[in-house]
Amino acid sequence: MNIPELLQQLDIDALVELFEVDTTPIGGSDHFYFHAGTNNLFQPVVWQGVTYNPFPIEVDGFDLSTKGTLPRPHLRVANVSGILSAVVSAFDDLVGAKVIRRRTFARFLDGQPTADTGQHLDDDIFYVEQKVSETKNMVEFELTSAMDLQGVRLPSRIIMVNMCGSEYRSAECSYTGVQYFDVNNNPISSIAKDVCNKQPSGCKARFGERSVLPYGGFPASKAYKF
DSSP, X not given: OOHHHHHTOSSOOOEEEEEEXXXXXXXXXXXXXXXXXXXXOXXXXXXXXXEEEEOOEEEEOOSOOTTSOOOXXXXXXXXXXXXXXXXXXXXXXXXXXXXXXXEEEGGGSTTSTTOOTTOOOOOEXXXXXXXXXXXXXXXXXXXXXXXXXXXXXXXXXXXXXXXXXXXXXSTTTOOOOSOEEOTTOOEESOGGGOOOOSSHHHHHHHHOTTSOOOOOSOTTOOOOOO
């Protein structure tokens, strides 16, 4: 029985939530694997060859909303003997660390008669946005999706009409030819006076009218007045 069939059953197995905290995006080398120890799973469990240890955690806010905003889950982890505080201190509150939530059913875990590493729900991937609070008992984090575009402009550079943003004769521009042109695309003999006009016509003069152009601007853009 696969995941879609199980989800339609009235009485199904325990759904197991597994968490990975990856510190490599923030310069670390550690991966922490744990599960909440719920559904009578009080021992380490193995999934896809990786051992997840039981650890007191609480999560909420993973549900998707129809209001157009992406979820910002909260992850609360027990600060047993101050171990987590040491990790938080070493990695600047873990801001930017990747948090992956994996979900499968108990019957598919490694070691089970019906083990199947291909049966699981889609992974949820988030990043630590901020440490909300820290006490001797618990540390709470707010997570954000990699797709959360609040405050981000796309594209990340300003769209300028008929203006290439690449540096002339750089690796990005890629022109290394010995044909030189002035700002009006007239052929000249001196590289000292070689100037690109930063427009598609400048690319065509150097690479050819029908060539693939490494133009770094937005030729389809157009200025509008409102």
